[in-house]
Amino acid sequence: MSFLKRLGEGVMILDGSMGALLQGRGLPAGHAPDLWNIEKPEAIIAVHREYADAGADILLTNTFGASRRRLDEYHARGKLRQINEASVAHARKAGGGRALVAGDIGPCGTTVQPFGEIPFAEACDIFHEQAAALVAAGVDLLAIETMFDLQEVKAAVVACNEVRGKIPLMAFMTFTQDGLTDTGTDPVTAAAVLEGLGVDVIGVN
Numbered sequence: 001m002s003f004l005k006r007l008g009e010g011v012m013i014l015d016g017s018m019g020a021l022l023q024g025r026g027l028p029a030g031h032a033p034d035l036w037n038i039e040k041p042e043a044i045i046a047v048h049r050e051y052a053d054a055g056a057d058i059l060l061t062n063t064f065g066a067s068r069r070r071l072d073e074y075h076a077r078g079k080l081r082q083i084n085e086a087s088v089a090h091a092r093k094a095g096g097g098r099a100l101v102a103g104d105i106g107p108c109g110t111t112v113q114p115f116g117e118i119p120f121a122e123a124c125d126i127f128h129e130q131a132a133a134l135v136a137a138g139v140d141l142l143a144i145e146t147m148f149d150l151q152e153v154k155a156a157v158v159a160c161n162e163v164r165g166k167i168p169l170m171a172f173m174t175f176t177q178d179g180l181t182d183t184g185t186d187p188v189t190a191a192a193v194l195e196g197l198g199v200d201v202i203g204v205n
Contacts, residue, residue: 060145061103
C-alpha cells in the first residue's frame with residue numbers, strides 16, 4: 001500500500017528526536033549528529049531501531065543538517081553524499097521493513113532573501129543537492145522540517161520537486177506563540193503556498 005493511501009486510511013506515527021537520544025549515547029556538545037552516520041553508524045541504527053520497536057511507521061533519516069552549508073561548519077562538505085546515503089541505509093536496516101524511510105531536510109543554515117543573505121536560487125541549489133542524494137539513496141518519501149521562513153521552505157520544496165518524481169513530499173513549518181513564523185507568515189498562508197507547490201503532506205513541528 002502506498003504512503004498516501006495508507007495515510008488516508010488512518011493515523012501514521014513519525015519517530016521523535018534523534019539528537020537527544022544520540023546525546024545520551026555520547027554525542028559531544030557542538031558535534032554534528034549527521035557526522036555520526038559515518039563515524040558511529042551503530043548508534044544511529046540503534047536509535048532508529050528503538051523507534052521502530054516502539055511502533056513508528058516512519059523513520060526520519062539522521063540528515064537534518066546534512067546540506068552543504070551546514071556541513072561546511074564541520075569541514076565536511078565533501079562527505080555530503082556519503083553522509084546522506086549512509087543515513088538512508090541505517091534507517092532502512094533498523095526498520096527492517098516495518099517502517100517507511102523519510103529523507104529529512106532541515107533549514108540550510110542561513111536566511112534567504114529578502115529577509116536574509118542568500119539569493120533564492122542559491123538556496124534552491126543547496127536543497128537540490130541534498131534532496132538528490134537522498135532520492136538516489138532510495139528514500140520512500142522526503143520530509144522538509146522545522147522551517148521558520150516561507151521563502152526558505154519554498155526553495156526547499158522547489159528543489160525537492162525537481163528530483164523526487166513520484167516520491168511523496170512532506171513539509172513542516174514552525175510557528176511562535178503568536179501564531180506566526182519568525183518572518184511573519186501565518187499558518188493559513190503557509191498551507192496555501194505549500195499546497196500550491198504540490199506538497200503532499202503539510203504540517204507543524
